[in-house]
Amino acid sequence: MIKFVNISKVYDNGVRALSNVNITIEKGEFVFLVGPSGAGKSTLIKLILKEEDPTEGKIYLNDMDITRVKNRRIPYIRRNVGVVFQDFRLLPNKTVYENVAFAMEIVGAHPREIRRNVPMVLSMVDLSQKAHCYPDQLSGGEHQRVAISRAIVNSPPILIADEPTGNLDPETAWEIMKILRDINRRGTTVLMATHAKDIVDMMKQRVIAIEGGKVVRDEKKGVYEHEISNI
Amino acid sequence: MSMRFRIFKNILKQGFQGMWRNRGMGLASVSSITAVLVILGLVLIVILSINNVVVSTKSKFDEIQIFLEDEITEQQLNRIEEEVKGNKGVLSVIYQSKDQALEIMKEDWEDEAYLLEGLEENNPLQNSFVVQLKDIEYAESLVNDVKDLEGIDEVVYNQDIIEKLILFANYVRLGGLIIIGILILVSVFIISNTVKITVAARRREIEIMKYVGATNGYIRGPFIIEGLLFGLIGALISILIVNYGYSYFFNVVNDRLYVLFTVYLVPPSTLIKDVSIIFVAIGGGIGTLGSLVSLKRFLNV
Numbered sequence: 001m002i003k004f005v006n007i008s009k010v011y012d013n014g015v016r017a018l019s020n021v022n023i024t025i026e027k028g029e030f031v032f033l034v035g036p037s038g039a040g041k042s043t044l045i046k047l048i049l050k051e052e053d054p055t056e057g058k059i060y061l062n063d064m065d066i067t068r069v070k071n072r073r074i075p076y077i078r079r080n081v082g083v084v085f086q087d088f089r090l091l092p093n094k095t096v097y098e099n100v101a102f103a104m105e106i107v108g109a110h111p112r113e114i115r116r117n118v119p120m121v122l123s124m125v126d127l128s129q130k131a132h133c134y135p136d137q138l139s140g141g142e143h144q145r146v147a148i149s150r151a152i153v154n155s156p157p158i159l160i161a162d163e164p165t166g167n168l169d170p171e172t173a174w175e176i177m178k179i180l181r182d183i184n185r186r187g188t189t190v191l192m193a194t195h196a197k198d199i200v201d202m203m204k205q206r207v208i209a210i211e212g213g214k215v216v217r218d219e220k221k222g223v224y225e226h227e228i229s230n231i
Numbered sequence: 232m233s234m235r236f237r238i239f240k241n242i243l244k245q246g247f248q249g250m251w252r253n254r255g256m257g258l259a260s261v262s263s264i265t266a267v268l269v270i271l272g273l274v275l276i277v278i279l280s281i282n283n284v285v286v287s288t289k290s291k292f293d294e295i296q297i298f299l300e301d302e303i304t305e306q307q308l309n310r311i312e313e314e315v316k317g318n319k320g321v322l323s324v325i326y327q328s329k330d331q332a333l334e335i336m337k338e339d340w341e342d343e344a345y346l347l348e349g350l351e352e353n354n355p356l357q358n359s360f361v362v363q364l365k366d367i368e369y370a371e372s373l374v375n376d377v378k379d380l381e382g383i384d385e386v387v388y389n390q391d392i393i394e395k396l397i398l399f400a401n402y403v404r405l406g407g408l409i410i411i412g413i414l415i416l417v418s419v420f421i422i423s424n425t426v427k428i429t430v431a432a433r434r435r436e437i438e439i440m441k442y443v444g445a446t447n448g449y450i451r452g453p454f455i456i457e458g459l460l461f462g463l464i465g466a467l468i469s470i471l472i473v474n475y476g477y478s479y480f481f482n483v484v485n486d487r488l489y490v491l492f493t494v495y496l497v498p499p500s501t502l503i504k505d506v507s508i509i510f511v512a513i514g515g516g517i518g519t520l521g522s523l524v525s526l527k528r529f530l531n532v
């Protein structure tokens with residue numbers, strides 16, 4: 001589904017954000033990406049979204065080599081990947097419904113499909129009641145639920161979340177995690193970068209830890225970090 | 232196909248929305264395009280009118296005169312006439328004796344003709360052939376044909392005047408083009424700034440659109456349409472101004488019976504169609520270009 005082969009990324013300013021990273025994520029997996037600030041988690045995500053090109057190595061998405069693609073093709077690659085950010089990124093002048101429908105309009109979906117799918121994903125995240133509210137009338141958790149709805153409304157095979165619970169209190173964060181787990185159970189591959197230790201430890205999913213741009217640990221049913229005494 | 236149509240409809244809708252939200256600044260864009268086009272219209276009218284003058288003046292000067300030496304022989308005279316008639320550019324040849332030339336001169340001088348009294352005995356004028364050409368362009372070849380013949384004193388033709396007129400028309404054209412060029416740059420700049428405001432207002436939206444997989448065309452389309460609409464509105468207004476303004480001017484001139492003058496003016500009816508096409512093309516072009524400039528500078532998708 002997602003495959004990094006010997007990936008290195010050096011930014012134009014000389015910062016080496018990733019060195020020789022090898023990762024394979026299979027279809028249907030739920031993967032946490034952990035590591036200290038500046039480790040290179042967001043950089044890795046940007047490579048998948050084609051916001052940045054790798055300096056060395058190869059990236060495959062759905063068995064397709066996306067290492068170097070024409071700009072023209074990037075939008076079509078992104079349609080395979082739903083994405084959620086820490087800061088939600090909703091449009092303030094659109095209602096919840098419109099924010100989600102927007103993602104479908106862009107790809108030219110049929111209005112009938114839009115009328116069917118938007119309420120469906122909104123009910124999945126338990127926001128049917130708020131469909132006609134504007135973002136400033138929503139709580140942080142609700143914001144993120146709208147963002148998730150928008151990310152999955154076109155049914156992409158992959159969902160990427162960069163610290164989706166970073167701005168939320170622990171209880172709300174758990175609501176979001178339940179939703180992400182449900183989405184994963186329906187077959188979507190989920191990749192989530194996070195600093196939330198207790199979430200990672202509780203979920204017992206695959207954990208990939210990076211530090212200083214290198215993969216230092218990759219475990220099935222892993223935890224956020226091992227005790228210092230283990231080292 | 233219908234998917235493409237829906238996408239196109241979305242883009243169009245957003246373009247109109249952008250224009251409407253931005254209508255305050257849009258006024259500046261539309262005014263600048265209108266100014267460019269109205270001035271372009273004036274330059275066009277002047278150039279076309281000068282062209283008319285050149286064309287009609289040309290026919291008056293499609294004439295050359297071959298002055299003959301006084302002591303020319305009959306044989307030389309016939310030889311020249313033959314040669315002239317043999318040139319394919321010649322319409323007619325008339326022999327004008329020095330007496331006839333004097334008569335014509337007296338008529339031209341009208342009141343001052345008495346000054347010419349007494350010249351009959353010792354006429355200083357020359358016998359000549361007056362040659363009508365199909366077009367002034369043939370003058371050169373005719374001169375070449377006759378220049379080596381005996382008995383010719385001088386060949387006079389008026390290409391100079393026509394060349395000067397054409398030169399004048401060229402200066403007007405050049406001046407007009409420079410002014411219009413500058414104004415077009417100014418308009419493109421104003422439009423690009425107007426569209427920039429829409430781009431800035433929609434920055435978040437654009438970023439989100441990119442993440443959801445909107446194509447560059449989908450993102451750029453609304454801005455291009457916004458610029459295009461400003462351009463087309465400017466074109467429409469200037470078509471109305473030029474058409475009604477010029478018709479009014481033309482009628483006033485005609486009513487005052489300056490018919491001599493209006494002969495050379497382009498009739499408004501022939502102007503309107505060309506002007507409409509040119510204005511729509513240039514107005515739309517400026518608008519689109521303005522958006523493209525701002526997209527290149529402010530929106531890197």
Ligand SMILES: Nc1ncnc2c1ncn2[C@@H]1O[C@H](COP(=O)(O)OP(=O)(O)OP(=O)(O)O)[C@@H](O)[C@H]1O
Pocket residue numbers: 011012013015016017035036037038039040041042043044
């Ligand atoms: N656009 C950029 N240009 C230059 N350097 C960058 C750029 N983006 C990130 N970096 C650098 O690359 C390194 C990795 O950054 P990255 O954002 O991937 O870290 P991260 O793991 O996501 O950290 P955090 O947990 O704080 O979000 C950092 O040293 C950062 O300063």
Ligand SMILES: [Mg+2]
Pocket residue numbers: 041042043162
């Ligand atoms: Mg980050």
